[in-house]
Amino acid sequence: MAKGFFGGIHPDYHKEMASGKPIKVMPLPEQLIVYFSQNLGAPSKPVVKVGDEVKKGQVIAQAGGFVSSSVHSPTSGKIKSIGFYPSPVGTEMEAAVIIPDGEDEWVEGCNKERDISALTPDEIKSIVSDAGIVGMGGATFPTHVKLSPPKDKPIDILILNGAECEPYLSSDHRLMLEKAEEILEGASLLARAINVDNIVVAIEKNKPDAIKKMESLTVGMDGFRVEAMEVVYPQGAEKQLIYSITGRKVPTGGLPMEAGALVQNVGTCFAAFEAARLSRPLLQRVVTVTGNGIKEPGNILARVGTSFRDIVEFCGGMSKDTAKVISGGPMMGVAQYSLDSAVSKGTSGIVLLKDDEVAQYENNPCIRCGRCLTVCPMNLNPSALGIFAERMRYEEAEEYNVMDCIECGSCAYVCPSKRPLVQHFKRAKAEIRKRSKKAG
Amino acid sequence: MEDEMKGKDRKSGDKEGKEVAKEDKISEKPVKKKKVNTIEARFLVSSSPHISDGQTTAGIMQLVIFALLPAALFSIYIFGIYSLRVIVISIFSALVFELLARWVMKRPVSIRDGSAVLTGLLLALNLPPGSPWWLVITGTFFAIVVAKQFFGGLGYNPFNPALIGRVVLLVSFPVQMTRWIAPSKWGVDAVTTATPLGSMGESLKALGHIEMGFGREDILNLLIGNRGGCIGEVSIILLLAGGLFLIAKKVISWHIPASFIGSVWVITGIFYLIDPTHYANPTFHVLTGGLFLGAIFMATDYVTSPITPLGKIVFGMGCGVITVLIRLFGVYPEGVSFAILLMNAATPLIDRYTKQKVFGARTA
Incomplete structure (x- = not known):
């Protein structure tokens, strides 16, 4: 039975705004801004130049190493320009601007049905790698890397992450309702790739329809089990989810595989299904567009590269008193300074908050x-860490395990002094990494 | 221009009026771009998380003040004007000193965080009813200016401000600080009396052993607060009710009050078992003096007490041990204030040695 992890918060979820809206397909926009690097790890290398004609599914940036993944053109058209464009992570990133020709013509070899019953683990891994699949919950860690554990770290459980603990978001929820069979098929492929026959679908209890749907489909399926999880943020954080389901703790600084578990977002499983069964690389994803700032909240199936502006327009536009636009959820997402960012593989949602929904405070001493x-779900002392980081005492911050912070934001959410704790911790982590790089 | 106006609107629309949108500064600078969507120009950009549970420092202070109100009101009922006057002077002078100190130091006004009101109230509750006005004001000066603002204000003070105020007065003006009024309805009788701990000490000194009855009625009187003592310390039941309220609201945790009161009970109990003619009943020790007020409302002061659960227990037990040592072997009949202040000094050390283990800590 699912145990709870330590700590966590119970924010207002506001999921009802979008969770009842079926996934709508976004029409092809006039231009797409496709970032060359869309994964955690080594940046990908662009392989196209301005003026090139590209087909849908054609590689436009190749993986820049093992911990990296390739990026494909989401439609057929012409590369208008290459340059640095605002991105959802807050910095400008190199991207290709593609003007679609409207034909949506696939590159040769893609979009063909394939018999997946006889695929070997190695074949599955290379399909996933070639399709440029990354963790679609938001972390964008290349999926094929997770499927390649070292021999001495056997994995015995695959957890499908359908917790979706971030407030406001419902893209995973909708996908589980509308594409459940595909998700489960993708999951069994991933399980086969790592030779695991124990698969748990983890869903928070605030999505009873998704739990029911998954339960009805997994009845009689060998190895599958649905687990209804307590509704507590951050239930969907990898380490917390593994602990909730297996009671195993991922050792500090370690990867989930050290606890014998593999966690995959449900959207990632769906992408794996499409890649294997239909030979389609990862070109689109479900994006929840919600918050009181958007006129018509919904769940949009958008191509990678669709600008936030086009999506907001497709959803009826934003209200005049929109104060903050977030890529991702309100707990861990990144505030946008304009609508020029475009959807990347990790964009789970666009949340538009009005003045009265946004936390705006002057920060005070602890x-x-x-x-x-x-x-704190990691059992840290954010109070002390915040003070150390604020005074740039990074060595002490490291001694107090700042590197184990998962940046879930629970501490800052409850802080009565409204201290920008997550900001402090991100800074401290970056400084410590910089120093250890220098030293090493 | 239009953006600027909108920025101002946003500020005034904030909850509690406490928080100021620092992003206003951004909208005050006109963004120089060819064509800027006015809505986009005022997008707020800040680190995650973007939502908050809305609790503020002022909100927490309000809850603590609310929890103290029953005990404060009861003191007005039994000590009348002698209590009310001290409370009013104390809170008012604490606010004035907070304002003045911040003004002299050219720091932002801080009275809206509620901490000065709370310190003023707590100091009043730790003074004898009928304390002269100058005594109260001297106390709030040391509490607010010396103990708090000299160290940088709320969050930076190593010692509990209200207790610094009380202890300065106790060692400087022992006569005024030990003149007690007997309880009577609305304080009309104004007869002087002794505190239970004080009279026990006197009898011990005079007779060489304790001579006092401690029956069911005495316990009942102590629980209700029908005795002499500091303004806010007398009614155990109302202090306990306030404490349970704060625990239920998760403003404080049980660790410090339970370990503090518990260790006083256990240690005085051991002495009582050894020699009941010299050492009073542990229940008497627990119900008298400022133990409940101190353990629930003073020792739990966030800034000056440990932050980890284990640290809080260590802190509470340390307070208990020192309190008993002072009560049984010191020159003062009561030791709660000194005990808490001494443990305040140990707080950083306790925090350091009671660091929690991170989730997934490697054992090797």
């Missing part, structure tokens, strides 16, 4: 109330 300690 009063050591300790609320952050009671909610």
Whole structure:
């Protein structure tokens, strides 16, 4: 039975705004901004130049190493320009601007049905790798890397992450309702790739329809089991989810495979299914567009490269008092300074918040109330860490395990002094990494 | 221009009026671009998380003040004007000193965080009813200016401000600080009396052993608060109710009050078992003096007490041990204030040695 992890918070979820809306397919926009590097790890290398004609599914950037993944053209058309464009992560990133020719013509070898019953683990891994599949929950870690554990770290459980614990978002929820069979088929492929016959579909209890759907489909399926999870943020964080389901703790600084578990987002499983069964690389994803700032909230199937502006327009536009636009959810997402960013493989949602929904505070000194300690799912001391980071005492921050922070934001959510704790921790982690690089 | 106006609107629409949109500064600078969508120009950009549970420092202070109100009101009921006057002067002078200190130091106004009101109230509750006005003001000066603002204000003070105020007065003006009024309806009688701990000490000194009855009625009187003592310390039931309220609201945790009161009970109990003619009943020790007020409302002060659960227990037990040592072997009949202040000094050390293990800590 699912146990709870330590800490966590219970924010207002506001999921009802979009969760009842079926996935709508976004029509082809006038231009696509496709970032060359869309994964955690080594950046990908562009292989196209301005003026090139590209087909749908054609590789436009190749994986820049093992921990990297390739990027494909989401439609057929012409590369208008290559340059640095605003991206959802907040910095400008190199991207190709593709003007679609409207034909949506596939590159040779793609979009063909394939018999997946006899695929070997190695074949599955190379399909996943070639399709440029990354973790679609938002972390964008290349999936084929997760499917290649070292021999001495056997994995015995595959967890499908359908927790979707971020407030407002419902893209995974909708996908589980509308593409459940495909998700399960993708999951059994991934399980086969790592030779695991124990698959758990983890869904938070606030999605009873998705739980029911998955349960009805997995009845009689060998090895599959659906687990209804407590609704507590961050239930869907990898380490917390593994602990909730297996009772195993991922050792600090380690990967989930050290706890014998592989976690895959349900969207990633769907992408794996499409790649294997239909030979389609990862070209599109479901994006929840929601918040009181958007006129018509919904779940949009958008191509990678669709600009936020086009999506907002497709959803009826934004209201005048929209104060903040977030790529991702309100707990871990990144605030956007314009609508020029485009959907990447990790964009699970676009949340538009109005003035009265956004937390706007002046930050004050820590009063050591300790609320952050009671909610930190990593059992850290965010109060002390915040003070160390603020005073640039990074060595002490490291001693207090700042590197184990998962940046879930629970501490800052409950902080009565409204301290920008996550910002402090991100800074401290970056500084410590920089120093250890210098030293090493 | 239009953006600027909108920025101002946003500020005034904030909850509690406490928080100021620092992003206003961004919208004050006109963005120089060819064509800027006015809605986009005022997008807020800040680090995640983008939502908050809305609790503020001022909100927490309000809850603590609310939890203290029953005990404060009861003191007005039994000590009348002698209690009310001290409370009013204390809170008012604490606010004035907070304002003045911040003004002199050219720091932002801080009275809206509610901490000065709370310190003023707590100091009043730790003074004898009928304390002269100058005594109260001297106390709030040391509490607010010396103990708090000299160290940088809320969050930076190593010692509990209200207790610094009380202890400065106790060692400087022992006569005024030990003149007690007997309880009577609305304080009309104004007869002087002794505190239970004080009279026990006197009898021990005079007779060489304790001579006092401690029956069911005495316990009941102590629980209700029908005795002499500091303004806010007398009614155990109301202090306990306030404490349970704060625990239920998750403002404080049980660790410090339970370990503090529990260790006083256990240690005085051991002495009582050894020699009941010299050492009073542990229940008497627990119900008298400022133990409940101190353990629930003073020792739990966030800034000056440990932050980890284990640290809080260590802190509470340390407070208990020192309190008993002072009560049984010191020159003062009561030791709660000194005990908490001494443990305040140990707080950083306790925090360091009670660091929690990170989730997934490698054992090797």
